[in-house]
Amino acid sequence: MKQTLRVHNAAIHYFDMVRRCGSIREAARRLNVASSAVSRQIIKLEDEIQAPLFERLPSGLKLTTAGEIFARHVMVVMQDTERTRSELGALRGLRSGHVRLAIVEGLISDLMPTVIERMRERYPNISTDIAILGSQQIPEALAKGQADLGVAFSLKRHADLRQLAIAHFELGAIMRPDHPLARHAELNLITCSQYPMILPTPELSLYQLVAPLFSGQERPTNGVARVSSVELAKQMAKRGVGIAFQTRIGILEELEKETLAFVPVRLGGPIYSDLGVYARNGRFLPVAADAYARALNEEIVARGQGDRRQW
Amino acid sequence: MKQTLRVHNAAIHYFDMVRRCGSIREAARRLNVASSAVSRQIIKLEDEIQAPLFERLPSGLKLTTAGEIFARHVMVVMQDTERTRSELGALRGLRSGHVRLAIVEGLISDLMPTVIERMRERYPNISTDIAILGSQQIPEALAKGQADLGVAFSLKRHADLRQLAIAHFELGAIMRPDHPLARHAELNLITCSQYPMILPTPELSLYQLVAPLFSGQERPTNGVARVSSVELAKQMAKRGVGIAFQTRIGILEELEKETLAFVPVRLGGPIYSDLGVYARNGRFLPVAADAYARALNEEIVARGQGDRRQW
C-alpha cells in the first residue's frame, strides 16, 4: 500500500521518522530496520550537510536549526512525491489517494457531509481523514504538513498559506422561531442584549466578530453562557436557552425545518465572516486533494453571499 | 563548487540531464560517468514508476506523459534543494548563491543597474545571470525552471506564477523637449497622430496598451516606424525621429538630463501598465533569490505610481 515511490534515498525517510519519533531506535523499529542503519544514515546526512541535524539529548533527539531547515526540505520532497504519485496514478486511470482535512467545528453539520457525499460519488477510491481543530490550529497543521487542506473562518493572511476559495457569510442571531425577535428583519446590539444570549469564547473565530458588539462592557449583562462550540450554541438556541450568534452555514438544516430562525445582526452595515479553503503555500496539490479543494469550493460558494474564486 | 548537497539519489540527476540532452550517452559524457550507469538508472526509475519515462526514438529520447510529470517533480526537488542549501549556507554566515533573472528589455537602462549595484553592495558573493526576454517568454522560463525570478510588464495572471511585487506605471508619449507637444500636460490620440510616431510591434507588451488607441485603423497614418525594442524607440525619439510611447521607468535618466520629455497619454483616464516581479508558484525561494526579490521590490515600488506589495 505505502509504496512510497522509492525514488528517493532511504536517508530522508529515516530522517523524517527520527524527527517524528525523537529517537533513532524507535524510528528503526517502525521502519523495520536495524538501528545502526538509521544511525549511520543520519550521520551521513550530517556529513553531507556539514552540520549536525539533531541535538543528542539524554531525553531524546531534538532538531537543530539546520535540522529544521532540512526538515522543511524533506517535507517539500515528500509532499511533492505524493503529488507525483497521485498524478501518475491518475494517468493510469485509478483516481485514488488520501486527503487529510483540517476543518473548524461549524462545518460538521452541513457542509462537510455534503462534500464528502459528493466526493464519494465522484471518486470512490479517495479516502479522507478529517480533523476538527480550532481556527488557530489550522494554519499550524498545514504548515507542519499534518493536513493537506484547511477550512476555516476569517484566517488572517499568512505567507505560508494559500487561499484556494473564499466566500462571505453574514453574521446573524439565531433563535427559536417563537422568540420575540425572530420576526425582525434585522437586529442591533441593544435589542439583542435585552434577551438572554449565548456568547462565544475567544477560541472561536466568531468571538472576533461578536466582541466588538459588546465593546466597553466586559461581561455582557444578559450573557447566560459562553461556549466554545458552535454546535453546542446551536443546540442551546434550539432548546430556547437564548439567542446565539452564527452565520447561516451551520444551521441550514434547521432553517429549512424551521426549528431555528436567523436574523442578520448589523452594526452600521452587515458583518461578514469569510470562510476559506487553504493549503500550504509552496506546494502543488495531489490530484485527490485538488479534487477535494474543488468540491469544497463549489459547496462553499453555493452557500456564500458574494462569492469569489481565486485559484 | 557544484556540491549539489548530494542528499538525493543520483538517478534523479541522471534523469534530469538525460531530459535536457535528449540522449543517454551525451548525458553520461557531461556527468562524467559511463553511459551504462545512466541507462540503468533510467531503467530503474521506470521500473519504480512502472511506466516508461522516455520514448526511445531513433532521433533521441523524448519525454512521455509520465516523464513530464516526473520531470516536474525533479524540478521541484532540485529547486528546493538549492533553497535548502542556500539557507544552510546563510546559517553559516556566507551569504552567497546564484540567481537567474529573466527581465524585459525596458529595464536595462535604469532599474536593473541600480538593483545590481545595490545587491553587490549588500551581498558581494551573490552571482547573477540576466536574460533579456520578451514578455511572453518570461512565464515560460520560470515554469521550466530556467530562471528564478522574472520581471515583466502586464503579465496576465497565471496559476503557475506567483507575484512578489507590483507597481503601476502610467503610459505616456516621449519626445524631445523641443517637440511641439512636449509642453502639454497630457495628450490624447488624435493630437499624437498628427505627428510622426514610433510604434511598438506586437511582441512588446506595450503593444497591448497602445493598440487600442489606434483601433479601427490597421496602420496608423503617421507611424514612421514599428520597432520591437523600447531602447531603440527611445534612441529614435531622442534623435527627433518622432514621438514614442513608454512608461517613465525606461527614461528616468533622460528626464533628469532633460534630453527627453514625458507627457501622459490619456484615454478617458490614465492608462497603466503593471510592472511585476514573479517567481514560479509552488516553491520556496533560495535566500539569494529572495534577497533579489526584495531589492527589486524596493526599487520598483520607489519608481511606481500607486504601489502594492503582496508577499
Add this chain to the structure above:
DNA sequence: ACGCCGTGATGCCAATTCAGCATCATCGTG
C-alpha cells in the same frame, strides 16, 4: 549507591547496489 534498562555510536561481515568495460543489435547517413 548501585544495578537495570534503554539510548546512540561503532567494528565487523555479508548482502546488495552501483559503475565501468566490452559487446551487441539497431538505425540513420553518406
Add this chain to the structure above:
DNA sequence: CACGATGATGCTGAATTGGCATCACGGCGT
C-alpha cells in the same frame, strides 16, 4: 553497403548498505 552513433546488457570489481554484537553513557527505581 559501410560507417558511426545510439541504447541495452552480461560481467566483474568497487562502493554502499544493512544486520549483529558490543561499548560507553545517562536516567530511574530499588
